[in-house]
Every structure is written in C-alpha cells, then in structure tokens.
Amino acid sequence: MNGRHQQRRPQGATPARRPQRDPVRVLAFEALRAVDERDAYANLVLPSLLRAAEREAEDRGRGFDRRDAALATELVYGTLRNQGTYDAVLAACVDRPLREVDPPVLDVLSLGAHQLLATRIPAHAAVSATVDLARVVLGEGRARFVNAVLRRVAAHDRDRWLERVAPPYDEDAEGHLAVVHSHPRWIVSALWDALGGGRAGIEELLAADNQRPEVTLVARPGRSTAAEVAQSLPAGSTEPGRWSPYAVRLAEGGDPAAVPAVAEGRAGVQDEGSQLVAAALAAVPVEGRDARWLDGCAGPGGKAALLAGLAAPRGARVVAAEKQPHRARLVARSLAGSPAPYQVVVADGTRPAWAPGSFDRVLVDVPCTGLGALRRRPEARWRRREQDVPGFAPLQRGLLAEAVRAVRVGGVVGYATCSPHLAETRAVVDDVLAGAPGLELVDARPFLPGVPDLGPGPTVQLWPHLHGTDAMFLALIRRIA
Numbered sequence: 346m347n348g349r350h351q352q353r354r355p356q357g358a359t360p361a362r363r364p365q366r367d368p369v370r371v372l373a374f375e376a377l378r379a380v381d382e383r384d385a386y387a388n389l390v391l392p393s394l395l396r397a398a399e400r401e402a403e404d405r406g407r408g409f410d411r412r413d414a415a416l417a418t419e420l421v422y423g424t425l426r427n428q429g430t431y432d433a434v435l436a437a438c439v440d441r442p443l444r445e446v447d448p449p450v451l452d453v454l455s456l457g458a459h460q461l462l463a464t465r466i467p468a469h470a471a472v473s474a475t476v477d478l479a480r481v482v483l484g485e486g487r488a489r490f491v492n493a494v495l496r497r498v499a500a501h502d503r504d505r506w507l508e509r510v511a512p513p514y515d516e517d518a519e520g521h522l523a524v525v526h527s528h529p530r531w532i533v534s535a536l537w538d539a540l541g542g543g544r545a546g547i548e549e550l551l552a553a554d555n556q557r558p559e560v561t562l563v564a565r566p567g568r569s570t571a572a573e574v575a576q577s578l579p580a581g582s583t584e585p586g587r588w589s590p591y592a593v594r595l596a597e598g599g600d601p602a603a604v605p606a607v608a609e610g611r612a613g614v615q616d617e618g619s620q621l622v623a624a625a626l627a628a629v630p631v632e633g634r635d636a637r638w639l640d641g642c643a644g645p646g647g648k649a650a651l652l653a654g655l656a657a658p659r660g661a662r663v664v665a666a667e668k669q670p671h672r673a674r675l676v677a678r679s680l681a682g683s684p685a686p687y688q689v690v691v692a693d694g695t696r697p698a699w700a701p702g703s704f705d706r707v708l709v710d711v712p713c714t715g716l717g718a719l720r721r722r723p724e725a726r727w728r729r730r731e732q733d734v735p736g737f738a739p740l741q742r743g744l745l746a747e748a749v750r751a752v753r754v755g756g757v758v759g760y761a762t763c764s765p766h767l768a769e770t771r772a773v774v775d776d777v778l779a780g781a782p783g784l785e786l787v788d789a790r791p792f793l794p795g796v797p798d799l800g801p802g803p804t805v806q807l808w809p810h811l812h813g814t815d816a817m818f819l820a821l822i823r824r825i826a
C-alpha cells in the first residue's frame with residue numbers, strides 16, 4: 346500500500362472513489378482534442394485511435410469490441426456534428442462566456458451533453474461516466490465543475506433545451522435553424538440561398554447533414570459490375586444504388602476494405618453523386634471524334650477511374666491532370682489496371698500544357714469549400730469560414746476558363762463542385778460563359794436518367810435530403826464555335 350492510501354480521511358468526508366478509466370470515452374476525448382488542437386480530421390484520426398485501443402486492450406487481456414468502437418465513433422461524430430447546439434446549451438449552464446472555458450474542459454462537457462441529449466444512455470450513467478472521464482483526463486477540481494454543469498444540462502431533454510436556447514423561428518429563422526440543426530449561421534444562409542423554398546426543405550437538408558452517410562461503392566466498368574460486387578458480399582449486406590448503375594450501397598458497419606473488388610482496385614468507394622457527374626459527362630453526345638478525354642482536377646482519382654471505364658468501349662484515352670504530385674500518385678493508383686489507355690500528368694490546369702481544342706470531353710471537378718459533403722466530415726462546418734468562399738473564386742474561374750479552351754468545337758465540358766454555394770456554382774459558370782464566346786449550356790438533366798428533383802435546369806444540383814448523395818453541382822457546357 347502506498348503512502349497516499351495510508352493517509353487518514355478527514356472526519357465526515359466520503360471515500361474518494363477511484364475513477365473508472367473507460368477506454369471508449371478516453372478515446373473519444375483524445376479524438377476531439379486532436380480535431381481541436383491540431384486540426385486533425387475525425388475520419389482519419391479515429392481509425393488510428395481505434396486500432397491503438399484494440400492493441401492496448403489485447404495487451405491487457407481485455408476486449409475492445411465492435412460495440413466499443415461503434416460507441417466511440419458515435420460519441421466523436423455526434424459531438425462534433427452537434428457542437429453548435431451543445432455550445433448554446435452549455436452557454437446557458439456555465440456562468441462565464443464559453444470562450445473562457447479551457448478547450449479540453451469544453452470537449453468533456455460536449456461529450457457529456459451529447460450523451461445526455463442525443464443518446465439512450467441513462468442520464469445518471471452519462472453524468473457519472475463523463476465525470477469519471479474528467480477525473481482521469483482533467484483532474485479532480487475540474488471534474489467537480491464538469492459535474493455541476495452536466496447536472497444543469499440533465500435538467501431538460503434536447504427539445505426543451507432548444508425551446509429555451511434557440512431564437513424563435515419567426516424572429517430569426519436562420520439563427521433558429523443554426524442552433525436547432527447545429528450549423529454555422531452563414532452556412533444555413535448559403536445552403537438556403539442555393540436550395541430556395543421554405544422552411545421544410547432547408548430543415549430536411551440540415552437534418553440530412555447530421556446523418557452519417559452510408560458507404561457507397563462504385564463498380565468500375567470494364568473491371569467489375571455492381572451485381573458481381575454485391576454477390577461477393579453476404580446476402581442482405583448491400584443494396585443497389587439509387588441512381589447509378591455502378592453503385593453498391595453497404596449496410597451500416599460494412600467495411601469497404603473487406604470487399605475483394607475494392608482491394609483489387611476493380612471497385613472503389615465513391616458517393617453516388619460523384620458517379621452521376623462522371624457518368625453524365627460521358628453520356629452527353631459529342632459530334633464526331635470522341636477519343637480524347639481530360640480530367641483537369643483529377644486527384645485523388647475517383648472520377649477519373651470511372652471515366653476511364655466509360656471511355657474504354659469507345660476506344661477513348663483519358664488524360665488525368667493534377668497539380669499536387671502526391672495527389673497525382675493517388676490518381677495513378679486509382680487508374681492502375683484501367684481498361685482504357687490513360688496518362689497521369691502533374692499539371693496546373695490554369696496554365697495548361699495542352700493546346701487549345703485538344704480534347705473531346707473535359708471534366709473540371711474544382712477545389713471548393715466542400716459544403717456539399719458536410720455529412721462526411723463532421724468538423725468541416727466549424728473549420729470553414731465565410732471568407733473561404735471568395736478565396737476559391739479565382740481558381741475556380743481560372744480552371745473552368747482553361748477547360749473550355751481545352752475542348753474542341755462540338756466537344757463538352759463538365760464543371761463540377763462538391764458545394765452547392767451559388768458563388769461556387771452558377772456564379773462561376775455565368776462569369777466564364779459571359780467572358781468566353783462560342784459556348785452554350787447543355788441541359789444536364791437528361792444525362793442523369795431517372796433522377797428526380799433536379800430543378801429547372803440546365804445545370805443540376807444534387808442534395809443529400811432529396812437524393813441521398815453529396816450536394817454535387819454539375820454544369821455541362823458545349824463549345825459551339
């Protein structure tokens with residue numbers, strides 16, 4: 346027995362219970378700290394922490410099973426997604442501005458708020474597990490603070506808290522939606538501008554951003570088929586794509602790395618929205634030659650690999666250009682084994698190495714804010730700033746302006762973004778068309794056959810709540826002179 350335990354307890358004091366070191370909650374805390382402190386991405390940091398926890402549990406002869414991993418994942422993703430709501434609740438429970446609370450303490454409080462307001466964990470268990478976590482990672486004094494704050498949080502359920510802390514919809518619609526659906530106000534505003542319509546649609550979109558997306562695979566044409574990929578997996582563990590003939594949707598918990606065709610590069614992980622964009626560009630008729638295709642922003646190569654599969658039966662060749670050498674290497678990996686001839690080049694699409702009019706089809710899937718993929722990256726909405734949007738504008742315009750120069754008369758360009766922000770979508774297309782004669786927009790809707798709710802055209806905007814895809818935007822532009 347060491348000296349500390351031999352000390353006499355003061356009269357009347359309750360014995361200090363040794364805090365339980367719950368590996369699931371410690372892991373969740375470490376993931377939140379990594380996201381906060383060193384701008385880590387949750388979807389990258391979490392798998393490595395989970396592997397480390399499994400190894401540690403093995404060394405200690407205990408289990409860290411799939412249920413532990415699922416709970417840790419839910420705690421991390423749920424806490425990050427709902428941070429806006431929890432900040433509003435916690436601000437009402439802490440007697441000083443939240444910015445004066447140490448970030449690690451705030452992370453523990455948010456983890457506790459998530460368990461109390463969004464999980465089935467009983468309130469007493471949520472508080473005691475979080476206070477134990479605080480005692481392990483923050484120390485005794487700050488654990489008492491955590492205990493006091495979480496008891497206040499536990500006084501109401503989520504709906505009751507939202508009534509108290511969200512501004513009334515009628516007085517401040519965007520402020521209300523920002524708190525209720527946990528999005529920064531500027532993003533609510535931008536998404537609503539792009540979506541249009543009334544309250545119901547934007548509420549559904551914001552709610553869809555808070556759902557974990559299913560994992561979708563693409564069976565690369567010429568190398569595998571959706572039916573073959575589905576048949577290689579246990580019955581009932583997949584669903585066919587909603588819209589793309591190349592898509593296979595994995596059931597909850599499905600691991601793409603365990604799919605043989607993915608391991609062999611004959612299939613990949615790709616959202617159906619991205620599949621639709623590549624397939625639409627390949628489907629638009631071009632007059633005459635159809636032999637030279639360019640992907641001008643190819644990294645990491647998902648769309649280029651699908652384009653190569655679609656190019657092969659026509660005998661077309663794909664040039665995949667990417668500015669970043671390390672991402673060009675990913676493109677090369679993604680294209681390896683493609684049935685079409687291809688070339689991967691490290692090139693700046695705003696200063697192209699190819700002559701004007703060299704290509705029959707060109708895709709530019711430009712760098713953007715990624716506001717269309719918020720459901721995939723739970724921390725992204727808090728990291729993006731409104732001023733990032735104009736920051737992308739010159740590059741987006743430059744890439745599209747060069748793409749339309751690269752295409753021959755009669756050929757077609759696809760301009761795609763994984764953001765529905767109007768400044769990144771229609772404004773870019775309008776500006777480039779206004780500045781370059783001899784171009785016309787093609788109605789893209791017929792080239793996404795069977796997909797409903799595509800709007801009035803000619804451009805198309807996909808939405809998570811309507812299509813179950815990322816919010817991809819596509820404009821098809823033909824050079825006519």
Ligand SMILES: C[S@@+](CC[C@H](N)C(=O)[O-])C[C@H]1O[C@@H](n2cnc3c(N)ncnc32)[C@H](O)[C@@H]1O
Pocket residue numbers: 619641642643644645646647648649666667668669672692693694695710711712713740
């Ligand atoms: C949205 S991603 C493309 C995703 C890709 N189409 C796919 O489906 O896998 C945009 C890519 O453009 C690249 N990029 C950025 N600036 C570029 C430039 N000036 N020229 C070419 N590529 C560029 C980025 O490095 C990034 O890999």
